[in-house]
Amino acid sequence: MKIFLLCIVFTFSFSFVAKANYTSEEFQESLFEIGYKSIYDALNEGNEYFNQEIVLPVQLPPVAFTHSFGRFENPDGEVNDRYDIEYVNKDKPQNHFNITIQPVKYGIDFRDNQIDQRIKLGDGNEAIYSTKAVNGFNLLVFKKDKFQYILSVDKRISDIATSDILVEIANSIK
Template sequence: MKKKYLLLLFFLLIGNVPNVNSESIKSEGWYDVNKLYLNNGFTEISEAMKKAENFFGENIELPTRLPPIIFTHMLGKFESNKEFSRLEITYLDENSGNVRYKISVLKASTEKEREKSPVVTEKIKSSDGIEIIHYKNNKNFDTFIINKKGIEYAFFIDKISFNKITIEGIVKIIDSME
């Protein structure tokens, strides 16, 4: 069980986001971010959410507030296999070719599984008492995980963007979930 959870956490942290910085694409002098992501299973966020809500049988709440970061694209993807099922919402900046902010939604893991995960940097409380677990275990992203109504939400903010937002800002984003 420990290996499965660590594998899931690794997959969430690294993800399978297409690499728009690919040298082959750059050398051709073009790339269409929409086409690249759409060819990798991404759709409009509302379409991906419908699939996830039907699969989970639950209403998925997303924040109405976003980090103060520039995004050119917001795309969603729902995938399900034997290991796990998740909804991924990706916000990226076409000009940099980088994912700036990402939300992954899956059925909540148990407290025992969470205890086996990498070191927690800190635990924070939202204004309505939800525990926010902050992981600083990835060189590219800071991760914030909450469990709300049996659904686990993982918020990933890239290190460059994280310098533009405070912990209080993250709490405000999570508090805006409806």
């Protein structure tokens, strides 16, 4: 689990040490260089690989994003196969929302001291809300179909993107 959480932290922090006056083109290119592409191109890769449709939420946090990117990762073996989506604002690094989707059988487990709250979702599944598992981000983690979803939001906007908002986003996945 520690390795996966380190990957999440790396994913969250890689693109936000941007220079001042970064143009949209430069910002996009920096993400394309590390394997990101359009959300839908990456989603199609994931759907084909898993041979199952990955369903995305229709709701997002109520903050402004300038860019959205997707990446399907399929390194050697199955353990780290996952689909990531980043929603970012190139001018406001705190406006950062991430969705990671991976097979349940390779999902992360949380220790009790990492869990702030257990929440029942609209479909009856349980979600875990954590402000402690990843430094700088709040997480809502839940299972849907054969996938584990991790919704992550930068702590600096947690007054806007609250746990209730994350639950609404989770419930928007049909």
